[in-house]
Amino acid sequence: MNKKYWIVIIGLFGVLACSKEMIDRFAGFQQPVNFPEPVYNIAGNEVTKEAFELGRKLFYEPRLSRNNTVSCGSCHIQSSAFTQHGHDVSHGIDDRLGRRNSPPIMNLAWMPAFMWDGGVFDLDLQPIVPITAHEEMDETIPNILNKLRSHTDYPGLYQKAFGSSEITTATTMKALSQFMIMCISSDSKYDSVMRGKSSFTVEEQAGYTLFKQKCNSCHSEPLFTDNAFRNNGIAIGLNNDEGRSEVTLNPLDRYKFKVPSLRNVQFTAPYMHDGRFLYSGSRVRSL
Amino acid sequence: MTEMTIEFDNIMGGQNLFLNAVTYTNAIGEPFTVSLAQYYISNIKLRKADGTEYTVPQDSSYFLIKESDPATRFARFKVPVGNYHQLSFIVGVDSLRSTMDITKRTGVLDPAGGMDDGMYWGWNSGYIFLKLEGTSAMAPVDPSGQRKYRFHIGGFGGYSAPTINNIKTITTDLTASGIAQARTGRTANIHYLVDLMKVLNGTTNVSIAANPSVMFSDYSVNIANNYTGMFYHDHTEN
Structure with missing residues (x-):
């Protein structure tokens, strides 16, 4: 075989090996150099691979809704920058409609207040609103905690993420926050x-x-x-x-x-x- | 250190309070029943005759008194041995705790409280300090088809923009009806009668017909001002 091809192939493997390493290494929360300091207290909820992945699983978990049909990802669709494409106001459980448009989930670590009216001042408290809203997920936090506790996977995932298989309001919200603050738009x-x-x-x-x-x-x-x-x-x-x-x-x-x-x-x-x-x-x- | 309790014995206009069963009448003559009555008590402080104060450690100083659950009528805590002449507490949750990290909101402060008897507003982050609900023939028919009144009083002053502050501090001189004598091996119990009629009657006599639903609004300030008058120190069991 021509020497030139070998160089190309070795070069290609080099690239593959390099990107494999990139994927395996979880970098945690990275501050983009052209951004200000985040508002969210990162030190109080240090992003780890395990808790981030738990947060991502919870974000797409329909058990967070009353009849297990609606997840956070239903109204925050990643391919539409985490908005609900094609809907003027959010479309939730039982085909109920909200009164406002689903905002994107993006750069939330730099956002001092949430919802269109800023009624929520801490990202860790934010998921409680859609979970309990009648027209969104119409569920209670005690119910979802019980659903997660009786699930085969979650106690083990909480154990890995937080060192305890106990499933609490705080750990659930912290995991969701980890996923949400990692949705960063800084590479345009x-x-x-x-x-x-x-x-x-x-x-x-x-x-x-x-x-x-x-x-x-x-x-x-x-x-x-x-x-x-x-x-x-x-x-x-x-x-x-x-x-x-x-x-x-x-x-x-x-x-x-x-x-x-x-x-x-x-x-x-x-x-x-x-x-x-x-x-x-x-x-x-x-x- | 020894145990001490404060007993919150709910009454209604001088009668014992019975949920759902009894019809009461407010100052402007409207009949009503009570289906739900609950409130937060927090930040307990005691003062001796010499002016020295003991503040119950904050992490042990939040209580949710629920009429539907007799076990919650006592706020239970530990104090140093001594004679206490004055007691103060907050009706509601202080602003600092209202804005604290979620890991500091356990027990009665867990914002997970269900929609029905929860004491937390998700949409406008903050605790509901006092809830009083029931029915009244004077209340208009609500969207659920019932003649209900609902008072959900909260508001810690706002996080990023100032708004209503319904945090109320109650201070009681215990000398008239009995100081609290904290002794090892005994539990002094400071017994209050809490007249929930004062939620409706006071500086503002609240009309259920005109205000069947008072939640996060300017009018709620009137109700919070009213209920600062509902705590009567009846006696102390030492």
Whole structure:
């Protein structure tokens, strides 16, 4: 055989060996260099392979719903940037509908408040809301803990993840948080430019310049949200959802909703808190 | 150290409280029954005559008093031997604990509490400090077809934006009805009569017809102010 082919084949094996090693080594939570410090207390829930995998299994576990039909992944579909593609408002158990659009699960370690109205201030408390909501999973936490305790796999998985086969509210929420904070969007073309690894095309640069002038004050880099609650001027929804003021009781917060990130925006349609805009262009026209 | 208890003996307008069975009447003349009555007691502190204070360690200082479960009527804790002249506690859960890591929320503070008798709001992270529910002929028919009233009072002041704060501290001078004498081998019991009628009657006489459902709202402040008056120190068993 030609010497050149051997080099190619050896080179290929080298690559394979290298990527195999990459897959086997679980790196834990990695801080992207162009990101700020996370808000989530990583030290209080250090990400391990075992707890992350338990969290991922729980995220796709339909037993978290009353009749074992709906999982977190039902409304947060990975291929749609963890949103519920094709649904304006979330579609839950027994074909019930929520009143708001499923947001993406992405860069949650940098998010100081959750839900469109910011009613939840700690990621570890967030899953309780969809699990217990009538129109989402309609289940109770004591019931799901009992279902997990009587399952053949879970006690062993909790043992591996947390050193105890006891299944508690806290360990269940910590495992889910580990999976969710690992859903990080930090490798876009934008990020590679910011890290000096590539450069924008002329068109991209023009778009970036325009974005910084017109959009960045709310959709602030590098997370593309300032995490504030704002009334962006769209018409009041037909269900008169008052948003932020429901949790602050402050009339000045009426019709304010959390500024969503624009990362993965091509996958997160439909848009707005109630999914009223099917295409991103409709939002730009509404400005 | 020795054991001490505080007994929360729920009554309704001077009568014993019976769930579902008895119809009571509030200050504005509305008849009602009670199906659910429960509240948090926390952050217990005792003071001696010389002014020295003992604070029950916080991890052992959260109690959920449930009328439906007689075993919960006692808050049970340990104190150093001595004579205590003043007692204070919080009705509800302090703001610090309300925002603590989930691993610090065990026992009665586990946010897993079911939807029916749970004392936690998921959608607006925080504990419900007091729940009083029942029926009244004066209450409008609700979406479930019942004439129910539901008071779920909470609000620790807000995490990132200020909002209602219904945390109430009750301070009682024990000298009039009996100081608590903590002695080794004995359990002093500070016995309160808790008149839940005060939830409805007080600075604001609450109309069930007008306010059948009071939860996280500005009006809830009136009810929380009312119920600060519901704790009567009846006597102390030493």
